[in-house]
Amino acid sequence: MEKLEQEMPLDPFEHIIFDYFPVYVEADVEAFLDLTSDQEKKKCTLEIVHAGMKRAAQAFNWDLQILEKVYHTIKQTGYKSIFALLKKSSPNKKYVCSIMCHHEVKRMDVYVEIKKRSGIVVKKEKLFSVKNTDEQDLLSEYGTLTWTLNHKVEFADKDYKKVYRLTFLEKDKPEDLVWKMERYEL
Structure with missing residues (x-):
């Protein structure tokens, strides 16, 4: 997963279901599907979600330290x-x-x-x-x-x-x- 982020403007009104905020992140789907272990898929998924969460955090001016703490906790607990x-x-x-x-x-x-x-x-x-x-x-x-x-x-x-x-x-x-x-x- 070389490049996870994609430079696209965030539009909070496009395709909103409930109170969701769409965030677009570029990911290599074929490389993800080629991963053989569930643990590797969990690691890759965390990186994709984390990239999207950082974009949303910047857009909404959220505390990035809290996001980073959650990210590291997930890694430390074995992606459970x-x-x-x-x-x-x-x-x-x-x-x-x-x-x-x-x-x-x-x-x-x-x-x-x-x-x-x-x-x-x-x-x-x-x-x-x-x-x-x-x-x-x-x-x-x-x-x-x-x-x-x-x-x-x-x-x-x-x-x-x-x-x-x-x-x-x-x-x-x-x-x-x-x-x-x-x-x-x-």
């Missing part, structure tokens, strides 16, 4: 993209359930994670993978996270036709944890 899509506390406020998304190059893995209030992870389990890596699409399909009891939580689609129900119970020893994940499809 993990975030909580949904998060809710249990009725007794002892636990937090999070639906975690792990972005990969060609898929997004979706996990359920239970943490104690102290931040200690009780357990985490993969629910499914999707090929579409846009979390907004996932959120538009799956958007319901509900605690039904202090130790029972459900993650479901908007129509409650696909439901993941987790029942868990902590014991004195972490290895004795009771953890039951059920999937229902109506």
Whole structure:
């Protein structure tokens, strides 16, 4: 990727969808597609996005130091993209359930994670993978996270036709944890 930036004027009103600001960055698509490892694709993608973000930061007079800090943090953490899509506390406020998304190059893995209030992870389990890596699409399909009891939580689609129900119970020893994940499809 020799040249990532392209000298084009930024037009904030051209092709705006929602509150997006279009930024044009030149990239060698064939060279990107020829990359064989997902790690190399993540590195290349970061460089392309970073070039575009710098252009937007200059156009909007944003603090470039913050952008550079984020850029270096992404590199230091091994290009991992993990975030909580949904998060809710249990009725007794002892636990937090999070639906975690792990972005990969060609898929997004979706996990359920239970943490104690102290931040200690009780357990985490993969629910499914999707090929579409846009979390907004996932959120538009799956958007319901509900605690039904202090130790029972459900993650479901908007129509409650696909439901993941987790029942868990902590014991004195972490290895004795009771953890039951059920999937229902109506």
